[in-house]
Amino acid sequence: MKVMTRRLLVLGAGTAGTMIANRMRRVLDARDWEITIVDKDDVHLYQPGFLFLPFATYRPDQVRRSRHTLLADGIDLVLAGVEQIDAGAGTVTLGDGRVLAYDQLVITTGTSPRPDQTPGMLGDLWRRDVFDFYTFDGAMALQRALQQLTGGRLVVHVTDMPIKCPVAPLEFVFLADAWLRARGMRERTELVFATPLSGAFTQPVAAERLGSLLADRDIRVETDYLVERIDEQGKALVSYDERRIDFDLLVTVPLNMGAEVITRSGLGDELGYVPVDRHTLRSRAYENVFVVGDAADLPTSKAGSVAHFAVETFVHNFPLLVEGREPVDAFDGHANCFVETGNGKGLLIDFDYDTQPLPGTYPLPWVGPMRLLTETRANHLGKLAFRWLYWNALLPGRPIPLPAHMSMRGKDTSLLAAA
Template structure:
């Protein structure tokens, strides 16, 4: 009996066991998945909790509901991986052996890594929304916030869903206008990046949207500490950004057991081949979803598309064949922009977000890098798709690899490796 062990029952890990349980004979394969608790949380929903769009029961379900028959769910904290003996040790002394290991332990915010962030103002005037507890606490704080300086801040990249801080700023602007108090609140967006986003075309578009909404931008800001006494962010170059209410995205890091096991980089992400997701140190270890160090967005779409490639490759590997699939870093993200509209961006390792139509040329029905009602509805519809299609590992009719179909390449752009006249690729 061969053993597949998956560490982490979040988005990527749950998809892996659902897809592989159907493909691996139960008479030949034992599949086990490990997580600390039985709570599966829809993390994209955290964005909507502070504004009352979603309620807590809409973003939390029992983890075991999504684990298929024939897969053992083990609840417990992981102490470390002994990759030399193919063994995972849990806190309390239990050990699990494996033939193949998939690390899908994700990434989490670490406010304690920034001096002062977990100080006396934590969840009083300093909040995050990258955790369930933080998002629900922020919802309470916003209800009594009616004037002052609201600062949205990114500590450092990479973070889960890199567009989420922008979405929060846009939604805050719309929410304040709906309440009739926007003119009493100064909105500031503080980022370590040189602009609104990491990619030039999207950064320019999103930067214009911030400017239109009179959201001030403090760029190239590397935070050194949170000054709780004066309620200010302080950068390494001694700039100060005061706040009345701070919504921060703390440093994101991978699981601590990855570090204890000697499998991670300085942020506890597992170094892997970016095409196959195979560990650079151990041939029978893979990392999927946010747990790996691939240079792609840490987003649900990346987990989805990369797991598709991983599953096909894994089935080849166990038959003694070369792995022929190569993940291209494909990501697409809805960007809520307020007022019942949103954008959609679609990109990969080599191609930045471009305007156009998705997923079909000309007909879409979704628009790329353009605010539309359809994109907003697509963002809301994804919650149903997540619970009912994505997690159970059912097919979604979208290509795992990014396509240039429907994308418009600006004449002066080399973003898609296709310089020249503006054309719509069909």
């Protein structure tokens, strides 16, 4: 008797979705499982590269590839928007009216900037004096604006948390400082970093290190800054407590929200993120729905490394969970992020749900070659090298010799007591 083929449907062909489709195609028998992945277009974007586009460090062709070329044989790529998810019925309705049925659903729809959520942000100043860099078009528009910059006040601003890659705004202000100095414009350009947080970072040890770097570079920091609107006529950010920050050029990170289809389908919280078990990544409402990457409401960074490590857990557990067995792995919220600090140097931070970033070495204890929370040339080179790994190893699902779970070996744990 022929066994019915089961259907695995992945919504979103970004980092997490592409990795899952490729890895599961190797794990699941093609005679038993069909794998379909859906996205609105055929352009896969290397989003960490957006940080470098405004400074013309990367070319546009280095951050874009066809989704088709990144997927293994035996995966069906459907190019269409997603209109509705009916998790009760096990169906997904596409923008063109097609309906896809599934046995298991993986949501990897990510998070996106929503400038429309802040009054005045999408007004006449948008991409003229007010720019984003979390989108390809925004980063390229900002590149043109920086080429015309002659001085004044450059403000880097974060609307609210959570955001995709929470260290990227800090990286931008560090790179802007170095870029301005290299062009002899730093003395006539004031740099301001406005954040809704109480410091440069959420955790005390990293916040102290990053705060010192900002002070050393004479970058003014406005903390606890919750923007209410942008005054277009006065060219100023205005907070809820009426603090004004005037700007000549504003580089903002708008409010980030999950995909609109999540909200339309009644699956998300107030920001459009899907509640999941933080260790198995399974939906709290539907046993045959999993959420991996930025679309989940996990209490950790929305970053590519989190997606990578979460996929490792998902791949180990999925074949067991769909058969009603116990998972063999638990995601610990592991994240590590390179922080560009300018002048060919960078930091590296490594943390999880329970442990904040600490000094030490990575990935090998006491050997490195990366140094945690310390500016080094090796960290900068590691960030640049990651682009090659992303296209050639991470997305195709090839093994990368990095531990999926965070290790405390090689870290200075004595700072935990002081913090």
